[in-house]
Amino acid sequence: MxxxxxxxxxxxxxxxxxxxxxxxxxxxxxxxxxxxxxxxxxxxxxxxxxxxxxxxxxxxxxxxxxxxxxxxxxxxxxxxGVQFNDWGRLGDSYVHGFGTIGHDVGLLPFHQYWIKARQAGKADEIGAYSLNTVAAPRGRFMPSASDAPPGSPLANVAYxxxxxxxxxxxxxxxxxxxxxxxxxxxxxxxxxxxxxxxxxxxxxxxxxxxxxxxxxxxxxxxxxxxxxxxxxxxxxxxxxxxxxxxxxxxxxxxxxxxxxx
The missing domain is CATH 3.50.50.60 (FAD/NAD(P)-binding domain)
Structure with missing residues (x-):
């Protein structure tokens, strides 16, 4: 053979x-x-x-x-992440942050809770719940922290x-x-x-x-x-x-x- x-x-x-x-x-x-x-x-x-x-x-x-x-x-x-300027309309700007956004609750993903809270006027922009999106414009960066507790956003920093x-x-x-x-x-x-x-x-x-x-x-x-x-x-x-x-x-x-x- x-x-x-x-x-x-x-x-x-x-x-x-x-x-x-x-x-x-x-x-x-x-x-x-x-x-x-x-x-x-x-x-x-x-x-x-x-x-x-x-x-x-x-x-x-x-x-x-x-x-x-x-x-x-x-x-x-x-x-x-990546910053997009004038992407949707002139003057518009947002950062597409890598990694996760928020924390899932039980079997339901975070964005479902965020949409309901946003419609009720109780939630901030979606980027406010992403470590990457918040840190990037402030000039902050770090790799994943080996000593971060489980579930911490610092335990798995996507970059x-x-x-x-x-x-x-x-x-x-x-x-x-x-x-x-x-x-x-x-x-x-x-x-x-x-x-x-x-x-x-x-x-x-x-x-x-x-x-x-x-x-x-x-x-x-x-x-x-x-x-x-x-x-x-x-x-x-x-x-x-x-x-x-x-x-x-x-x-x-x-x-x-x-x-x-």
């Missing part, structure tokens, strides 16, 4: 996505798996910075990355980061390479598909090198070298859900100390 386990993984493209994939595979898979990432320094990456939600902290926790080491290497800051995405990719590259990931500098010139099922069999670089694999991960960004140009998977059109379909990312001068939101 043949061994059905995947032993050769090829990641096409670097940047944050590519090196996150490489680092995750290197951490959770056994040592019998070969992981190879192909990227070119001639191809730039998107973005000048990155704002995240708490899922990235969970990812860093999976990798066993220390918060202080991570923030230092990515020139990052901590964030308790994320702002950081330099390019530095994060380089940080993860070092992490992945220390765990056996091989990096290959080069551009993909051709994608070879298997004749029997049309799956990706190999990629061929501009220098003629052929790289075969059993699992290919496409992290080539908007170009979609594998998923679109080779496999023609197609994109789901979400334009009817996205009235604003443009983003402009620019660098700016620091105007003050970093805020935790």
């Amino acid at each position: 043949t061994d059905p386990r995947i032993r050769n993984i090829v990641i096409v493209g670097g940047g944050t996505a590519g090196w996150m994939a490489a680092a995750a595979f290197a951490k959770v898979l056994d040592t019998g798996c070969s992981i190879r990432l192909v990227e070119s320094e001639e191809i730039g990456t998107v973005g000048v910075g990155e704002g995240t939600v708490p899922h990235l902290k969970l990812f860093n926790n999976l990798l066993g990355i220390d918060d202080v080491e991570f923030v230092r290497n990515t020139q990052g800051t901590f964030k308790l 994320a980061y702002h950081f330099d995405a390019g530095r994060y990719a380089r940080f993860l590259r070092g992490y992945a390479e220390q765990r056996g990931v091989r990096r290959t500098e080069g551009k993909v010139a051709q994608t070879v598909l298997r004749a029997d099922d049309g799956f990706v069999e190999a990629i061929v670089l501009e220098n003629g090198e052929r790289i075969e694999g059993e699992l290919f991960i496409d992290c080539s960004g908007f170009r979609g070298l594998l998923i679109e140009q080779a496999l023609h998977t197609g994109y789901l059109d979400f334009s009817h859900w996205l009235p604003c379909d443009r983003a402009l990312a620019v660098a700016c001068e620091k105007v003050g100390p970093p805020t935790p939101y």
Whole structure:
């Protein structure tokens, strides 16, 4: 019987996505798996910075990355939530705080009690019942307190980061390479598909090198070298859900100390 386990993984493209994939595979898979990432320094990456939600902290926790080491290497800051100005109407502003809001009572969630109390004029704005939303505008931040009593909002403080995405990719590259990931500098010139099922069999670089694999991960960004140009998977059109379909990312001068939101 043949061994059905995947032993050769090829990641096409670097940047944050590519090196996150490489680092995750290197951490959770056994040592019998070969992981190879192909990227070119001639191809730039998107973005000048990155704002995240708490899922990235969970990812860093999976990798066993220390918060202080991570923030230092990515020139990052901590964030308790996201502030939206002029979102509903001009002059409107609110902070979407991470984490829980209020405390559930019995089997019923907090927001049901809040709605009834709000209608009766007895409750404050919903943000007043979130530690993150209250602390962020005041410039206060702390990680979870290990000595906080059970049920205390200080026992499980949800937070994320702002950081330099390019530095994060380089940080993860070092992490992945220390765990056996091989990096290959080069551009993909051709994608070879298997004749029997049309799956990706190999990629061929501009220098003629052929790289075969059993699992290919496409992290080539908007170009979609594998998923679109080779496999023609197609994109789901979400334009009817996205009235604003443009983003402009620019660098700016620091105007003050970093805020935790």
